Amino acid sequence: MKTSLIAGILSSAMLTSAGAALASELSTDIGGDAAKGKEKAGQICQACHGLDGNGTPGQPVWPKLAGQHPRYIYKQLQNFKNDERWDEQMSPMAMPLSDEEMRNLAAYYSGLEQSGGTAEEDLIAKGERLYRAGNAETGVPACSGCHGPAGLGSDLAKFPRIAGQFSEYTAQALGYFRDAERANDPNGMMRDVAANLKDDEIEALAAYIEGLGL
Incomplete structure (x- = not known):
């Protein structure tokens, strides 16, 4: 009986410790003043x-x-x-x-509020199709799969918020990933995504993404 009780206490303590460690790992608070x-x-x-x-x-x-x-x-x-x-x-x-x-x-x-952005009207439709559905013919996946339908990303997964970002910056970043001039994406994820993007697709995506911040 005592053995079972001790084992139960130890098991409970281990679960509590594991739960605390998991909670700590899943916390989005990285500290900072x-x-x-x-x-x-x-x-x-x-x-x-x-x-x-x-x-x-x-x-x-x-x-x-x-x-x-x-x-x-x-x-x-x-x-x-x-x-x-x-x-x-x-x-x-x-x-x-x-x-x-x-x-x-x-x-x-x-903790600051983003000012939002604007979208070039003639690029919205094309950019939205690419953002939400990708391009199956060229193997480009949908951006919304990682960055979310509203472009808000995920803090836990370290997927950035892209909604409202300057289109010029987004286009530049996508170009860097496509040309492997930027390589700090985990497992080459963004390089794979951008590898088959054409210049006009990058332009349309960047414009649409800036407009998501409206």
Whole structure:
């Protein structure tokens, strides 16, 4: 009886511990102090991304960060710091950042409200078809499968919010993935998606995705 009771207690404790570990792993909170993140953003980030995270007028190839998932922001900063993703502007900015500073910046920008975007009317229909159904003839999968029907992505899976993003930035990113100039996508997922996209398809997708933020 005592053996069974002890075994039951141990089993319960193990399950509780496993459950706590799983809950921790599934948590979308990566920590970070948003107030400190705002201070740091004002020092090094606002020139390109704006203090409100909605970019800089006239520079749409620099992405909006407002409302982006914290895990995704944190991952990208890590990738820039560790030379797993390279950009002539971002890499030098990220390399000196501490882990705490990256978490603080992720907490700050993820808590801001995105300004939304606009869509070029003549590209909407084509972009929507590609976004929601892909192109079966060329093997391009639907974007909505990972980024969701509204383009909001998933913080847990580190799939970014893309709705409302500048079309110029999205087109540039898709081109980089297609040409394997960017390779920090897990298991080459985005490179595979973009490999068969044509220039006109990238243009239409990027325009439609910006309009999702309306």
